[in-house]
Amino acid sequence: MRAKVIVPLLGILSLIYIFLLPNPPSPVILKIRIFRLLLAIYTGVTLSVFGLFLQGALNNPLVEPYTLGIASGAALGVSIGILVGSALSINILAFLGAVTAATLVFFLARLSGRLLREGLILAGIIISFFASGVVFLLLVLNGRELHEIIYLLMGYLGRVPTRSSYLHLSLSSLIAGVSLFYIFFTTKALDIIATGYESAHSLGINVNRLLTRGFIIISLNVGLLVTQVGVIGFVGLIVPHLARLLVGDHHRPAFYASMFIGIGFILIADLLSRSLTTIELPVGVITSIFGAPFFIYLMIRR
Numbered sequence: 576m577r578a579k580v581i582v583p584l585l586g587i588l589s590l591i592y593i594f595l596l597p598n599p600p601s602p603v604i605l606k607i608r609i610f611r612l613l614l615a616i617y618t619g620v621t622l623s624v625f626g627l628f629l630q631g632a633l634n635n636p637l638v639e640p641y642t643l644g645i646a647s648g649a650a651l652g653v654s655i656g657i658l659v660g661s662a663l664s665i666n667i668l669a670f671l672g673a674v675t676a677a678t679l680v681f682f683l684a685r686l687s688g689r690l691l692r693e694g695l696i697l698a699g700i701i702i703s704f705f706a707s708g709v710v711f712l713l714l715v716l717n718g719r720e721l722h723e724i725i726y727l728l729m730g731y732l733g734r735v736p737t738r739s740s741y742l743h744l745s746l747s748s749l750i751a752g753v754s755l756f757y758i759f760f761t762t763k764a765l766d767i768i769a770t771g772y773e774s775a776h777s778l779g780i781n782v783n784r785l786l787t788r789g790f791i792i793i794s795l796n797v798g799l800l801v802t803q804v805g806v807i808g809f810v811g812l813i814v815p816h817l818a819r820l821l822v823g824d825h826h827r828p829a830f831y832a833s834m835f836i837g838i839g840f841i842l843i844a845d846l847l848s849r850s851l852t853t854i855e856l857p858v859g860v861i862t863s864i865f866g867a868p869f870f871i872y873l874m875i876r877r
Contacts, residue, residue, distance in 0.1 A: 610736035613744060615841045618732070618804055619814075621751045623837025624830060625793045626811020627818065628758050631765035631826055632786055634772070637696050637873055639811030640797050644702030646808065648676020649794075649801040650727055651706040654713045656802075669798030676702050677790050707806075730807030730859035732845050740803070747799040754792045761785060762826035769824065807841075807859045809866020814840055816873070 626639035640646045652672025656665030683698035707728055714724045734740060764785060768775045775782055817840075818832035844861040 607733070607735060610734070610741070610744075611732045611845070612842075614732045614734070614804055615845055616838050617744065617748050617751065618800060618807060619810065619837035619839070619841035620755070620834045621796055621800060622807065622810040623814035623818070623833040623840075624755055624758055625796065627815040627826065627829055627833045628761065628765070628789055629793070629811070630815055631768060632761075632782070632789055633695065634768060635695060636816065637812070637870065638699070639809070639815075640793060641703070641806070641808035641810075642696055642812060642870075643699040644676040644680050644706065645673045645794060645797050646801060646806045647703040647706035647710075649673040649798045650806050651676075651710050652798060653727065653802050654710045657719075658713060658717055665802050666799060669802050670795050671798075672706070673794035673798045673801075674791065676706060677794055726857050727805040728859075729857035730805040730862070731857050732804055732841075733849070733855060734803070743803060747796075747803065750799065751796050754796050757792060758789070759827075759830055761789070762830055765826040769826075805857070805859070807862055809862045809870065810837060810840060812873075813862075813866055813869050816869075
């Protein structure tokens with residue numbers, strides 16, 4: 576019943592997104608908005624489902640690619656790739672940056688002795704700030720404009736579509752589709768992990784292997800995502816909680832709900848980013864405005 580309501584609402588929101596706000600488009604602007612819509616769908620689905628997986632696999636409601644530093648690590652890889660000057664190197668370095676950030680976060684969390692709880696969040700914040708600082712330094716020294724750096728670090732969907740950008744989005748979406756297919760089949764395991772790691776191990780679930788595969792898959796996809804839209808934070812934090820609030824704690828229905836809610840969340844955030852002021856804001860500014868208070872609320876509630 577809820578799906579019968581959500582899907583038409585998303586359709587109406589998409590039409591508003593393309594044709595109405597902030598003003599009716601010309602044919603050229605229409606093409607840009609359609610590509611922007613495709614980017615929003617890709618971004619909303621992947622970040623939301625990856626957030627759901629990380630929260631379930633780590634049994635921690637405060638984690639997502641942004642809070643774990645994975646997205647910032649990918650952005651650092653992108654900035655290094657920009658200096659090298661090859662599209663292929665940007666994608667590879669974004670993936671390596673994401674994997675390196677995730678590895679460092681786990682290493683630092685182990686040092687703190689609180690691997691699956693506060694240690695992960697603290698380590699993620701450290702890596703995020705460090706990676707973002709290095710990104711800023713590298714691009715400033717390379718003579719990049721300030722707005723380019725801000726849009727990389729805060730996210731931006733308003734790219735002018737080209738043949739190569741459509742190809743990049745198509746390949747990234749294909750890889751994301753395969754990855755989401757894998758995560759879909761881990762939902763039952765995630766339900767068991769929610770009861771405790773001891774129960775999961777006793778039922779034959781290899782949590783370490785699940786986490787390792789998940790981190791590699793998420794790092795690859797976040798790397799590809801960041802090369803196209805930059806770092807958009809808190810989507811993977813907020814949306815899974817909204818999905819569980821709507822459909823309950825079981826991960827399979829939450830998987831579907833996260834996809835739809837994630838699309839709607841990104842569309843609304845991007846609409847606000849280009850409608851609130853005369854200068855278009857990075858979409859990550861809007862998601863952070865919603866995400867930071869939500870993050871504080873979750874910490875207080877725990």
